[in-house]
Amino acid sequence: MLTDIQAKKAKGADKPYKLSDSGGLFLLVSTTGNRSWRLKYRFGQKEKLLTFGSYPDVSLVRARELLRPVKLAEVRISARPLNAEPLRSPLDKAVERFAGITKQIVDVRRVGGKELPHELDALRPGSANDLREAFGKSHQLTKETAEGRIAGAIAAMDRRDAARATERAPAERPARERIRLAGETEKRADLFVSKWKKEAAVVKQAPTYAARDAARAKLTEMAKSLHRDAQLESLLQNRRAQPGLDAMSTKTLSQDLQLSLGRGRGMGIGM
Numbered sequence: 001m002l003t004d005i006q007a008k009k010a011k012g013a014d015k016p017y018k019l020s021d022s023g024g025l026f027l028l029v030s031t032t033g034n035r036s037w038r039l040k041y042r043f044g045q046k047e048k049l050l051t052f053g054s055y056p057d058v059s060l061v062r063a064r065e066l067l068r069p070v071k072l073a074e075v076r077i078s079a080r081p082l083n084a085e086p087l088r089s090p091l092d093k094a095v096e097r098f099a100g101i102t103k104q105i106v107d108v109r110r111v112g113g114k115e116l117p118h119e120l121d122a123l124r125p126g127s128a129n130d131l132r133e134a135f136g137k138s139h140q141l142t143k144e145t146a147e148g149r150i151a152g153a154i155a156a157m158d159r160r161d162a163a164r165a166t167e168r169a170p171a172e173r174p175a176r177e178r179i180r181l182a183g184e185t186e187k188r189a190d191l192f193v194s195k196w197k198k199e200a201a202v203v204k205q206a207p208t209y210a211a212r213d214a215a216r217a218k219l220t221e222m223a224k225s226l227h228r229d230a231q232l233e234s235l236l237q238n239r240r241a242q243p244g245l246d247a248m249s250t251k252t253l254s255q256d257l258q259l260s261l262g263r264g265r266g267m268g269i270g271m
Contacts, residue, residue: 002027004060010035025063027055037063094120095153098128099145102135130160189235196222216261223257 002021010019012033019027024040035055040047052058052066098120121128134156135142145153199215199222206212226233233253240247245256 007055091123092150094123095150096148099142102142127157130157188232223254226254
């Protein structure tokens, strides 16, 4: 009987070969090293062959479990014949059906009919229009897809999605940049207010004239810096009331802060 270690170590060879287990079960190893479970059995007077998954997706233990429903006169096994239709996703099937319907749309329109919404848009919004465009450019693509060869149609849908993403990127980038810069400016405004309050507190509580004058000099430099940073000064306009400035003043915030420092000698300064 076959062991799991033997199955794991099986490698591709010049020709496909079998690793037999029991009850007609064997592991077929291809020249490329792909390993798939096969079952040889007789149904009536004919010999049949089933395949039910690849190793290690289907383990040895699971493969043996699948043999239990096999009886002498019937096969009840959760596997698919070699000639069965390949497993496909709902999207794959929808694309094929859409192609088949597309081939009939021309006839429908000729008699004045109108096509109905297709399930394809429910699985991948907007893809129906993408395929109409692709099928309109290539009858061969329509024919192939309607026959079940959907790779070309899926590729066309993917290309259209990529093109839309590229088209959106330039428009979205400036908006994202504006949001990022606005956030950074808001942070700088918060930092300015925080530093102003810190130095203003030093002016109020400085134990010596020297310490107070040093803090006042820092505040003066901060006020002057706003004259060189119009964006920050504009953002701080809404905070004029915090340091007790006149909200209706026609002077710039930089000028009013410097004037307040002159008036504030001996008084509290805050923001």
